[in-house]
Amino acid sequence: xxxxxxxxxxxxxxxILVNKTATKNLVAIFFVAVLALASLVSYFSFESPYVADLxxxxxxxxxxxxxxxxxxxxxxxxxxTHSVVTLLSLAQLVLYxxxxxxxxxxxxxxxxxxxxxxxxYLIINMVGGIIIIYSLKYIQxxxxxxxxxxxxxxxxxxxxxxxxFLVSTNNIEIFFMLxxxxxxxxxxxxxxxxxxxxxxxxxxxxxxxxxxxxxxLLALILSSLxxxxxxxxxxxANIEDIYLIPIALLGVAAFVKGASIPFESWLLGAxxxxxxxxxxxxxxxxxxxxxxxxxxxxxxxxxxxxxxxTLFGTFVFFTASLMALxxxxxxxxxxxxxxALLALMMAMASIGTAEAIEACLVLMVFHxxxxxxxxLQAGILEKSFHLKYMKDIDGLIDKSPLVVFFIVIGFASLxxxxxxxxxxxxxxxxxxxxxxxxxPLYAISxxxxxxxxxxxTLLYFKVLTKLFAKxxxxxESSKIIISKYYSYTSFALVALLVxxxxxxxxxxxxxxxxxxxxxLLILTTLILFASTFFKKxxxxxxxxxxxxxxxxxxxxxxxxxxxxxxTVHLVSVLFLIVxxxxxxx
Numbered sequence: 001x002x003x004x005x006x007x008x009x010x011x012x013x014x015x016i017l018v019n020k021t022a023t024k025n026l027v028a029i030f031f032v033a034v035l036a037l038a039s040l041v042s043y044f045s046f047e048s049p050y051v052a053d054l055x056x057x058x059x060x061x062x063x064x065x066x067x068x069x070x071x072x073x074x075x076x077x078x079x080x081t082h083s084v085v086t087l088l089s090l091a092q093l094v095l096y097x098x099x100x101x102x103x104x105x106x107x108x109x110x111x112x113x114x115x116x117x118x119x120x121y122l123i124i125n126m127v128g129g130i131i132i133i134y135s136l137k138y139i140q141x142x143x144x145x146x147x148x149x150x151x152x153x154x155x156x157x158x159x160x161x162x163x164x165f166l167v168s169t170n171n172i173e174i175f176f177m178l179x180x181x182x183x184x185x186x187x188x189x190x191x192x193x194x195x196x197x198x199x200x201x202x203x204x205x206x207x208x209x210x211x212x213x214x215x216x217l218l219a220l221i222l223s224s225l226x227x228x229x230x231x232x233x234x235x236x237a238n239i240e241d242i243y244l245i246p247i248a249l250l251g252v253a254a255f256v257k258g259a260s261i262p263f264e265s266w267l268l269g270a271x272x273x274x275x276x277x278x279x280x281x282x283x284x285x286x287x288x289x290x291x292x293x294x295x296x297x298x299x300x301x302x303x304x305x306x307x308x309x310t311l312f313g314t315f316v317f318f319t320a321s322l323m324a325l326x327x328x329x330x331x332x333x334x335x336x337x338x339x340a341l342l343a344l345m346m347a348m349a350s351i352g353t354a355e356a357i358e359a360c361l362v363l364m365v366f367h368x369x370x371x372x373x374x375x376l377q378a379g380i381l382e383k384s385f386h387l388k389y390m391k392d393i394d395g396l397i398d399k400s401p402l403v404v405f406f407i408v409i410g411f412a413s414l415x416x417x418x419x420x421x422x423x424x425x426x427x428x429x430x431x432x433x434x435x436x437x438x439x440p441l442y443a444i445s446x447x448x449x450x451x452x453x454x455x456x457t458l459l460y461f462k463v464l465t466k467l468f469a470k471x472x473x474x475x476e477s478s479k480i481i482i483s484k485y486y487s488y489t490s491f492a493l494v495a496l497l498v499x500x501x502x503x504x505x506x507x508x509x510x511x512x513x514x515x516x517x518x519x520l521l522i523l524t525t526l527i528l529f530a531s532t533f534f535k536k537x538x539x540x541x542x543x544x545x546x547x548x549x550x551x552x553x554x555x556x557x558x559x560x561x562x563x564x565x566x567t568v569h570l571v572s573v574l575f576l577i578v579x580x581x582x583x584x585x
Contacts, residue, residue, distance in 0.1 A: 002042060002050060002113050002168060004038055005035065005038050005039065005161075006164050006165045007161075008034065008038070008161075009157045009158065009160045009161035009164065010161045012028075012031040012034075012035075013154040013155070013157035013161070014154070015031075016028055016150055016154040017151055017154040020146070020150075024150070025136045028136055029133055029136075032129035032130075032132055032133055033129075035125040035160065036126045036129050038125070039121040039122050039126060042118055042121055046118045049112060049113060049114045049115075050112075050113040051111060051112050051113075051170070052109060052110065052111040053110050053111070054110040062173070063100065067093075067096070069177070069180050069184060070089055070092050072184070073085060073088075073089040073092075073180075073184075074086060074089035076187075076203075077089050080199070082203050082207065084207045085203060085206055088210035088214060091214055092213050095214065095218065095221065096217060099173070099217060099221050099224065102224040102225065104228050104230055105228055106227070106228045106229040106231075106234055107231065108170060108234050109170050109231075110169060110171045111168055111170060112169070112233060116292065116361075117168055119361065119364075120163075120288070120292060121164060121167070123283075123284055123288060123365060123368045124160055124164055124284050124285065124288075125164070126496070127284040127369060128159070128160050128280060128283075128284035128285060129160075130372065130492050131280050131489075132156050132157065133485060133488075133489050134276060134279070134379070134485060134486065135152065135156060135274075135276040136153065136485055137483045137485030138276055138379055138383065139153065139276070141383055142193075142274060144193075148192075152192060155185060156276070158185065159182070159280065159285050160284075160285070162178055162185060162285075163182070163286075163288075165178055166178040166179070167292060170232050170233055171231055171232075172223070172230045173230050175216070176213065176216045176217065176220065179212065179253070179289070180213055182289065183205075183206060183209040183210065185285075185286075186202075186270065186286055187202050187203075189270075189273055189274075189277040189281075190202040190205050190270045190272070191273075192273055193272070193273070193274070197272050198273065201266075201269030201272050201273075204269050205269060208256065208263050208266040209256060211256050211263075212252075212256035212257050213253075215249040215253045216250065216253045218249050219245075219246040219247075219249035219250045220246075222245055222249070223246040226246075227239075235247075236296075236299050236300040239300040244300070244301075244302055245580070245583050247300050247301060247305060247583070248305060248579050248580050249580065250297055251297060251305070251309055251350075251579065252576055252579065253293070254291075254294050254297075255290065255312075257286065257290045257293070258289075258290025258291070258339070258342040258343065258346060259287055259338075259339050260290075260312075260316045260339065260343050261320060261339070261568055261569060262568075262572045262573055264320065264335075264336070264339050267282075267335055267339060268335045270335075271331045271335060274379075275331070275375060275378055275379030275382060275383075276379065278334075278335070278375050279371070279372050279375035279379070282334070282335070282338045282375060283368040283369070284368060287342055288364065290342055290345070291345035291346050294309070294345075294346045294349035294350055295349045295357065295361075298351075301352060302583075303439075304582055304583065305350070305579065306350045306352060307439060307442070308579045308582060309346060309347060309350035310350050310351055310432070310445050311441065311444060311448075312343075312575040312576070312579070313345075313346045313348075313445075314344065314432075314444075314445040314446075314448035314452070315343075315448055315571070315572070315575065316339065316340065316572065317340045317343045317448060318449075318451050318452040319568045320336050320337070320340035321337065321340045321452040321453075321459065322452075323336050323565070324336035324340065324456070324459050325455050325458060325459045325462070326559060326560045328389050328390050328391055329388060329390075330378050330381065330387075330388060330463075331388070333459065333463065334375060338367075338371055341367050341414075341421075342367075344363065344428060344449070344452070345360050345363050345367070347428075347445065348363070348424075348428050351431055351432070351435070355430065358427065359423075359424045359427035359431060360424070362421075362504075363421055363425070365420060366414070366420035366497070367414070369413070369500065370410050370411075370414050370419075370421065370497070371410075373406060373494065374407065374410040374411070376490055376493070377403055377490070379486075380400075380403055380486050384480055384486075385403075385480065390466050391466075394466075396467055397468055399480050402487060403482065407464075408464060408522070409497065409522075411463060413497050414456070415460045417515070418501050418504065418515040418519055419497065419501065420501075420504055423504060425449070425453055429450070432449065433446060501515060501519075
């Protein structure tokens with residue numbers, strides 16, 4: 001079953017690419033259902049970790065594929081006259097050549113599928129599959145050739161295959177190849193519209209993620225020289241506190257892939273791509289590699305590494321949340337909040353206690369579902385309502401109460417009980433509070449989490465108040481019916497959120513009272529604002545005699561000085577330098 005989750009999406013991608021029939025959408029939906037079912041079967045049939053070795057010839061094939069992939073990046077750098085991409089591609093080719101010249105005598109299984117892998121299958125295939133179904137309608141409205149539209153869906157399926165393989169491998173060299181394949185997929189998808197800004201942002205994503213590739217190769221070389229292995233399990237089992245540099249470098253690669261500050265611009269630049277790309281990157285693929293990798297490395301982290309990553313992760317959570325509060329572009333708001341929450345996940349993973357790991361896993365699952373739901377609505381706003389900025393969405397509650405409902409649920413699931421994201425943040429605060437007695441520096445992380453949580457809550461309520469706002473002179477407009485591809489996929493994600501509440505109850509993370517009351521309040525608020533009781537109300541200034549007065553309701557926001565952003569970037573770079581140099585000293 002595990003092998004099918006790698007092979008089937010590749011097969012499906014090929015079929016989608018050549019299928020020109022009128023049933024191509026139904027075929028794609030069937031393929032998504034197969035992958036979702038396979039991931040569920042893997043989850044419910046899991047009893048103990050599964051290990052396996054790949055055939056010997058496959059390693060030679062992977063080396064060939066790796067070299068071709070790095071040469072492709074090099075060609076892109078030369079053709080697009082991008083010196084940074086060119087230099088980083090050359091650096092990776094040289095480092096990969098050094099790695100191949102080394103021989104490791106201690107080997108282990110190439111495949112290791114544990115509970116973490118199984119959980120990642122659910123996120124990748126179920127959330128990713130829903131996004132693919134949404135894409136079937138979205139991509140048809142793009143001014144692209146029919147072949148390019150089919151190739152877009154095919155590339156999404158291929159992305160799922162790469163991610164399924166990545167979370168299954170125990171071989172860091174194979175992990176590097178798959179890490180680079182995710183970079184390739186993001187490069188192709190971000191630049192899919194082929195205009196100047198799409199190409200520029202795709203190249204930015206390429207060179208920034210290549211930094212992650214460079215540090216992984218350095219980690220592989222150092223692991224080979226000192227530990228004589230390139231396998232995760234053996235590296236972690238034999239780790240020495242006096243030689244943690246491979247772990248620190250792999251941690252840096254996680255921060256790069258997670259678009260943590262100072263690497264956030266590659267993920268924010270992805271917003272120029274078709275919206276399903278943003279939904280895929282932020283929820284089911286790509287950036288989820290970051291907390292996944294941190295969870296794998298956590299058992300090997302020393303107190304210094306764990307503390308450094310926790311401080312840095314919570315610092316990014318705080319600063320990214322603050323930066324998001326100043327934005328008006330809806331997808332940029334979602335992007336920065338993703339960066340913030342990913343950093344929090346990595347901080348929790350690095351702590352390594354049972355409660356902190358559980359908090360990380362809960363946040364990973366709920367974040368994937370919620371962000372997919374919100375990005376789907378961002379695409380609907382762009383395609384159906386031609387809206388991108390929150391300042392322009394007056395009267396949306398009249399035009400499409402359903403879209404407002406989905407956005408409210410999406411933000412509520414990241415902020416309020418009874419949803420898992422709220423539970424995870426509460427667990428994170430508890431986990432770090434318990435560590436302050438051991439090291440007072442954890443109090444700084446606790447402060448970062450508290451402030452970041454406040455900023456994110458303000459951000460979400462800032463958006464929600466605008467959704468229901470309506471100026472006095474706003475004209476009544478007829479409701480806009482959205483496509484069933486859009487509504488059904490959104491309802492599917494809401495259903496997953498509801499299922500998550502049930503799981504939280506079964507895991508005793510919340511009791512029935514803590515679930516019922518918040519749910520009732522959320523639904524009551526939605527019903528009141530959607531009802532005719534509030535639709536006819538006018539807002540008037542105090543001390544007026546009830547006459548209508550023009551009142552403009554706008555977003556509250558502030559400008560963050562460029563000097564502040566530069567300072568944050570400098571501090572972030574220093575954090576990463578301290579992480580790497582600290583394990584060397």
